[in-house]
Amino acid sequence: MDLILWRHAEAEVAGQGSDDLSRQLTPKGERQAARMAVWLDRHLPEGARVLASPARRTEQTVQALGRKYKLRDELVPESSPDDVLGLVKWHPETGPQGKGTVLLVGHQPYLGEIVSRLIGMKEAICPVRKGSVWWLRARLREGSLQTVLMTVASPDLISRSWDDRS
Numbered sequence: 056m057d058l059i060l061w062r063h064a065e066a067e068v069a070g071q072g073s074d075d076l077s078r079q080l081t082p083k084g085e086r087q088a089a090r091m092a093v094w095l096d097r098h099l100p101e102g103a104r105v106l107a108s109p110a111r112r113t114e115q116t117v118q119a120l121g122r123k124y125k126l127r128d129e130l131v132p133e134s135s136p137d138d139v140l141g142l143v144k145w146h147p148e149t150g151p152q153g154k155g156t157v158l159l160v161g162h163q164p165y166l167g168e169i170v171s172r173l174i175g176m177k178e179a180i181c182p183v184r185k186g187s188v189w190w191l192r193a194r195l196r197e198g199s200l201q202t203v204l205m206t207v208a209s210p211d212l213i214s215r216s217w218d219d220r221s
Contacts, residue, residue: 056151057192057205058143058173059103059158060166061095064088064186064210066112075132080115087186087210092119094213095188100156106130106142107160116186117160130161136168147172150193150200173202186210 065084069075080088099122107117108130117124129142139159144152159166163183170181170189183189190205 056143056145056154057156057190058145058151058169059095059099059156060169060183060189060191061091061116061158061160062163062166062183062185062187063108063110063113063116063160064091066185076110078110078112080112084112084186085115085119088116088119090210090213091116091186091188091208092121094208095120095158096122099158103156103158105158105160108132108134108162110162113160113162124160130159132162134161134165136165136172139165139169145173145193148200150195150202174204175202184209184211 064087065081066078067081069078105117105120105122105124106127107113107124109126109128110132114126127142129138139161140147143157143159164180167180167183170183170191171178173191187207187209189207192203192205194201194203
């Protein structure tokens with residue numbers, strides 16, 4: 056199973072008394088989402104499941120991809136890594152229960168906690184930049200479960216010419 060974690064792109068700063076779930080992407084965030092969406096669309100398998108947090112900024116991020124997606128309450132900013140891994144049926148010790156590819160569009164800190172846990176980092180939380188993608192793959196090697204970091208992609212390193220896709 057491949058698990059792809061996409062942190063929402065840059066969003067407005069929350070104002071006092073504002074609803075966190077209604078924060079929108081900034082113009083920079085819209086460009087970040089568009090760049091990553093082009094990259095993802097070129098690399099995602101056709102049957103990939105796409106799940107996103109119901110927060111406005113994550114929905115705007117995933118909409119740039121132009122594929123069908125489902126909003127899931129298990130992906131709100133306050134979610135725990137256990138909630139998220141349970142949603143995709145990936146147990147940290149025994150691995151994923153299914154096959155295929157799942158793309159999750161969500162938030163820190165749980166995305167960084169999942170990365171850290173699955174690849175065995177000493178730190179509890181791995182920094183995940185806004186708009187970036189972490190692609191993980193579970194595999195069995197000599198009877199042992201391994202999680203392999205396939206790639207990390209950041210919108211800052213993706214060609215700006217992709218902004219003007221036609």
